[in-house]
Amino acid sequence: MKKGRVTIIDIARELSIAPSTVSRALKDHPALKKETKDAVRALAKKLDYQPNLLALNLLQKKSNTIGVIVPEITSHFFSAIITGIQDVIGDSEYNIMICLSNESYEEEAVIIKKLLKIQVDGVLVSPTSETKNFDHFRTLQKNDIPVVVFDRDCPGLEADKVLVDDYAGAFQAVEYLIKSGCTKIAHLGGPLNLSTTKHRLQGYLDALENADIPIRKEYIEHVPGFSHDDGLKPAERLLKLEDLPDAIFAMNDNIAISAMHIARKMALKIPDDISIVGFDDEPHSSYFRPSLSTVWQPVYSLGMLSARIILHRLNDKGPQKNFRQEVFKPELVLRASSRECASRKNDKVKL
Known part of the structure; x- marks a missing residue:
């Protein structure tokens, strides 16, 4: 027997039968004798035969691969989403290929081209903060490759979407700050192109307007990215x-912690x-001193549902229509970085 990868031809030569017979035996073809199938399986096990999935996929014109495109992977947020995706996809016939766009529209477009070349079966994507044109996603759809958008919306793109109610989360956070006695509430927002930035900003503005608190432009700053340095x-x-603000509602926990750092430097x-209130409820947020009040998102569930929807699309051979838009509700988590109000009874307030 030759060294290296064992093939069907090697097994056939060893047993003096046709390669097609080996193939049918491994598939438990009913027309073959039990003795033949047993002999083939025994030799295949002895030689540690592994089927060539690439060749099989080429014959079937599918890759059994689902692409997952995320802006980054170092945060708890996206790693938890990917874990949710893997926990669902892992029980299926499909594998996942994780691709990092690094918040770059150009890199995202290049990734799409590469996924098309390897005939990926479906794509799960959280768009970059630079993505304004969605034609590359439409190209996937034109090639009968289903697309599920998660976390960050693509307004105008007809596709399945799994999102979080960012507006409700922001509104509730700012409303709580108002009820705790804050009247000069500032906002550290994210990159302006993102749907999450827009929805959280609108929630902030509407909460102020609802309480008849004037909106002051100098109290609104937008960060270029999502890290502590940003x-x-x-x-x-x-x-x-x-005229110093008496509260800050931040786009995410990293930015909120940056604000806490500056506040301490200024002896506040x-x-x-x-x-100070953040958004995301990163695991480390509860360990800061003071611990960070924030808005929790069901990120693991977001990943799981996105995966279930793409599997449903892949199993449904009909045309892509009746797209789903699922929106999760976040929860306000109150800790030591925000003042208490008289009505506070629990550490977690559901929206």
Whole structure:
């Protein structure tokens, strides 16, 4: 027997039968004798035969692969989503291929082209903060490759979507700050192109308007990215205003923690001088001192549902229509970085 990967031809030669007979025996073809099938299986096990899935996929004109495109993978947010996806896909015939766009529209477009070349069967995508044109996603759909958009919306793109109610989360967070006595609430928002940024900003604005609190442009800063470093200078600008805010609602926990860092450098007491609330409920947020009030998102469930929808599309051979839009409700988690109000009874307030 030759060294290297064992093939059907090697097994056939060893048993003096046709390769087609080996193939049928491995598939338990009813027309073959039991003795033949047993002999083939025994030799295949002895030689550690592994089927060539690439060749099989080429014959079937499918790759049994689902592409997962995310902006980054270092945060708990996206790693938890990917875990949810894998826990569902892992029980199916499909494999996942994780692709990082690094918040770059150009990289995202290149990834789509590569996935098309390898005949990927479906795509799960959270678009980049630069993505304004969705034609590359439509190209996938034109090639009968289903697309599920998760976390970040693509307005105008007809596709299955799994999102979180960012507006409701932001509104509830700011409403709570108002009820706790804050009247000068600032906002550290994300990149303006993102749907999540727009929805959280609108929730902030509407909560202020609902309470008849004037909206002050100088209290709104937008960060270029989502890391701690991205939030430092915008937070410093807010906390150097002559009329200092008494609260900050931040786009995410990293940015909120940046604001906490600047506040401590300026000898401001949290929450006595300023309350700070984030968004995402990253695992480390509860371990800061003071612990961070934030908005929790069901990210693992978001990943699982996205995976279930793509599997449903792949099993449904009909035309893509009646697209689903599923929206999860977040929860406000109250900790030590925000003032308490008289009505506070629990550490977690459901929206």
